[in-house]
Amino acid sequence: MTTETAGALAPAPQSSRRPIGLLLVAVPVLLVLWLIVWPIIAAVIQTVWISTPGGREFSLETYRFFFSDGYSLSNLSITLWTTGVCAILLLLVCLPIALYLRFSDSKVAAYVQGLAIFPMFVPSIILSFAFIRVLGPNGTVDLLLNAMSLSKIRSPYLTPWGPVIGLVWDNIPLTVLILLSGLGAVSNQSIEAARDVGAGRFAVLWHIILPRITNSILVAISFAVLGIFSAFTLPYVLGPAAPEMMGPFMQRTFRELLDPTTAITQAVITFGFCIVFGLFYVRSVAKNRAA
Amino acid sequence: MKRRDFMLATGAVAGALMLPRMSFAAEGMIDVYFTSDQNVIDFWTNTVKPGFEAANPGITLNLIDGGDSSGVTAIADRALAALAGGQDPQADLFEGFDTRVTVDGIEKGLYVDFDQAGLSNYAKINPLAFDIPTNLPYRGSQVLLAYDTTKLDPANAPKTWPDLVAWIKANPGQFIYNRPNKGGSGGNFVRRAIYEANGKDPAKFTVENYTAEAGETMLKPAWDILMDLAPSMFDGGAYTSGNTQSLQLLGQSAVTMIPVWSDQALSAIDQGVLPETTGLVQLSDLGLPGGFTKLAVLSNGANKDAALKLADFLLSEEIQSAVLTELGGFPGVSWDYVSPELRERFADIIPTSIPVFPTGDWETAVNDGWYRAVAPNVDPAS
Numbered sequence: 001m002t003t004e005t006a007g008a009l010a011p012a013p014q015s016s017r018r019p020i021g022l023l024l025v026a027v028p029v030l031l032v033l034w035l036i037v038w039p040i041i042a043a044v045i046q047t048v049w050i051s052t053p054g055g056r057e058f059s060l061e062t063y064r065f066f067f068s069d070g071y072s073l074s075n076l077s078i079t080l081w082t083t084g085v086c087a088i089l090l091l092l093v094c095l096p097i098a099l100y101l102r103f104s105d106s107k108v109a110a111y112v113q114g115l116a117i118f119p120m121f122v123p124s125i126i127l128s129f130a131f132i133r134v135l136g137p138n139g140t141v142d143l144l145l146n147a148m149s150l151s152k153i154r155s156p157y158l159t160p161w162g163p164v165i166g167l168v169w170d171n172i173p174l175t176v177l178i179l180l181s182g183l184g185a186v187s188n189q190s191i192e193a194a195r196d197v198g199a200g201r202f203a204v205l206w207h208i209i210l211p212r213i214t215n216s217i218l219v220a221i222s223f224a225v226l227g228i229f230s231a232f233t234l235p236y237v238l239g240p241a242a243p244e245m246m247g248p249f250m251q252r253t254f255r256e257l258l259d260p261t262t263a264i265t266q267a268v269i270t271f272g273f274c275i276v277f278g279l280f281y282v283r284s285v286a287k288n289r290a291a
Numbered sequence: 292m293k294r295r296d297f298m299l300a301t302g303a304v305a306g307a308l309m310l311p312r313m314s315f316a317a318e319g320m321i322d323v324y325f326t327s328d329q330n331v332i333d334f335w336t337n338t339v340k341p342g343f344e345a346a347n348p349g350i351t352l353n354l355i356d357g358g359d360s361s362g363v364t365a366i367a368d369r370a371l372a373a374l375a376g377g378q379d380p381q382a383d384l385f386e387g388f389d390t391r392v393t394v395d396g397i398e399k400g401l402y403v404d405f406d407q408a409g410l411s412n413y414a415k416i417n418p419l420a421f422d423i424p425t426n427l428p429y430r431g432s433q434v435l436l437a438y439d440t441t442k443l444d445p446a447n448a449p450k451t452w453p454d455l456v457a458w459i460k461a462n463p464g465q466f467i468y469n470r471p472n473k474g475g476s477g478g479n480f481v482r483r484a485i486y487e488a489n490g491k492d493p494a495k496f497t498v499e500n501y502t503a504e505a506g507e508t509m510l511k512p513a514w515d516i517l518m519d520l521a522p523s524m525f526d527g528g529a530y531t532s533g534n535t536q537s538l539q540l541l542g543q544s545a546v547t548m549i550p551v552w553s554d555q556a557l558s559a560i561d562q563g564v565l566p567e568t569t570g571l572v573q574l575s576d577l578g579l580p581g582g583f584t585k586l587a588v589l590s591n592g593a594n595k596d597a598a599l600k601l602a603d604f605l606l607s608e609e610i611q612s613a614v615l616t617e618l619g620g621f622p623g624v625s626w627d628y629v630s631p632e633l634r635e636r637f638a639d640i641i642p643t644s645i646p647v648f649p650t651g652d653w654e655t656a657v658n659d660g661w662y663r664a665v666a667p668n669v670d671p672a673s
Binding site: 071155 | 472526529532545655658666667
């Protein structure tokens with residue numbers, strides 16, 4: 001696919017542009033192959049091609065161990081639970097914010113947008129310690145409640161709800177931005193037209209807005225899920241000692257139990273779940289292209 | 292300013308900022324990487340750095356927080372690669388580091404052998420502290436119990452393990468320790484439970500004697516002790532993920548007692564992170580374990596000689612006394628080499644032995660075993 005052959009074959013400008021375009025994308029594609037695809041293949045090979053006293057041989061032992069080990073399975077299920085709960089909460093929190101930002105003309109909207117984007121600039125380790133200060137035992141919330149002679153809250157710190165609250169807060173900006181860009185495709189005319197024929201607020205949302213932003217919702221959720229599934233800092237600082245989410249579990253297996261093969265097995269399994277959401281994203285992008 | 296000029300100027304400034312990163316390590320600047328917590332880096336900034344720089348004009352210290360041990364391990368791996376390629380590792384001294392973690396590092400001569408280095412203060416080091424010749428012990432620290440004296444009268448503070456267990460059970464929710472692989476204060480509490488389950492004899496655990504069976508028979512009873520305590524822990528069995536978080540909970544008065552590193556507790560009280568009313572107590576039947584902090588000097592560092600001078604300076608009476616008074620740790624040298632008035636003042640806490648739990652296989656077994664046996668006691672729905 002060199003330029004000479006392209007030049008010799010086709011003097012027409014349309015076809016001579018193709019190889020140049022391909023060459024331009026070749027660098028990023030090769031980088032992705034080298035830095036992402038190859039390590040994935042290497043990781044899979046490393047977990048199924050295990051060294052035994054008699055040399056290397058094919059074995060699914062590490063996977064069998066993972067799926068028969070109650071401790072590992074409970075870590076996987078808490079990860080799935082956290083991811084699912086976070087995805088639902090994110091949608092419940094972010095969709096109203098995005099709708100408000102899209103359809104409000106007031107000056108307050110700018111401040112709301114600033115506030116919604118703010119978590120993007122807070123490093124998660126700082127968020128974690130702030131969380132302990134505010135929502136932790138005898139934290140700010142408890143002090144305020146106490147000042148009003150109310151009883152203390154049941155602190156989510158060191159329970160599975162700790163990481164959930166932290167991760168939802170951390171993922172608000174990206175989700176709001178993606179939903180907002182999706183809402184940009186909903187024209188004011190279509191909403192006005194619907195109102196003219198007597199559609200109520202809920203009917204507009206359900207029949208006009210939501211069908212047009214399903215794609216954005218899918219993209220936003222797959223992005224959030226991909227990040228949350230392998231989150232490390234927030235589950236590590238705010239979550240319970242056990243069960244742990246896959247991020248801290250992998251890190252601990254690798255660094256402290258000095259067991260890279262098991263850690264890579266955990267990573268491959270995590271990747272297996274993430275790729276499902278990755279496919280959602282790719283499918284929706286492809287659908288957009290085709291449309 | 293025109294936009295074009297602005298862009299040019301910004302580019303030039305950005306380029307200039309990148310320059311030092313691309314240059315080699317500066318001559319006369321010792322790059323020190325830390326695995327220890329902030330209070331130790333503060334001690335270096337306020338005491339070691341000014342003292343050493345005043346005594347050695349022309350040499351400066353560059354103190355870099357390496358995060359945790361895995362952060363510095365990565366720098367060490369890079370230094371090993373630099374050794375093979377004959378390049379500058381851009382690092383000279385690692386604080387709080389065990390040279391054994393670099394695979395092939397000692398064999399390939401990456402680290403200075405202090406037996407051969409001829410440090411003038413080398414002979415003063417406490418014999419309890421010696422490990423291997425590439426690790427230089429320069430300070431010690433031990434885990435104590437810190438408690439809130441407004442809630443617990445110092446006269447009633449537990450002084451033995453059975454007292455402590457009785458106190459924890461009588462005051463459910465008032466005690467928390469951190470996960471044994473994260474930070475060491477909780478880890479050494481867990482190790483004290485392991486000693487308790489094995490006749491309070493630290494000598495039963497050595498780096499070499501770990502086997503899977505020994506791990507099973509010797510650790511299982513300790514997990515039973517800790518499982519028995521779990522329902523009386525904070526939140527019915529919660530464990531913080533680091534030393535700092537435990538301090539924060541004691542500071543917020545959410546718990547009454549935690550295990551702490553002696554040095555970290557003293558500087559926390561000093562800085563007001565913990566209130567003045569914080570009491571400290573050590574168990575008298577067998578102390579909570581601790582250990583000596585070691586440092587390593589790279590043999591291929593650009594400032595190796597200056598770094599060795601620094602290592603020698605750290606063992607001087609000036610710094611070793613400051614470890615006691617400023618840092619709240621124990622000296623790395625024998626107590627005979629600390630000023631007499633300090634020896635007098637700290638007579639009560641001079642340990643005859645600091646139980647040191649072996650690293651290596653035992654540590655791995657403890658970390659894995661605790662997570663599988665003790666931690667899941669937490670009800671995930673709570």
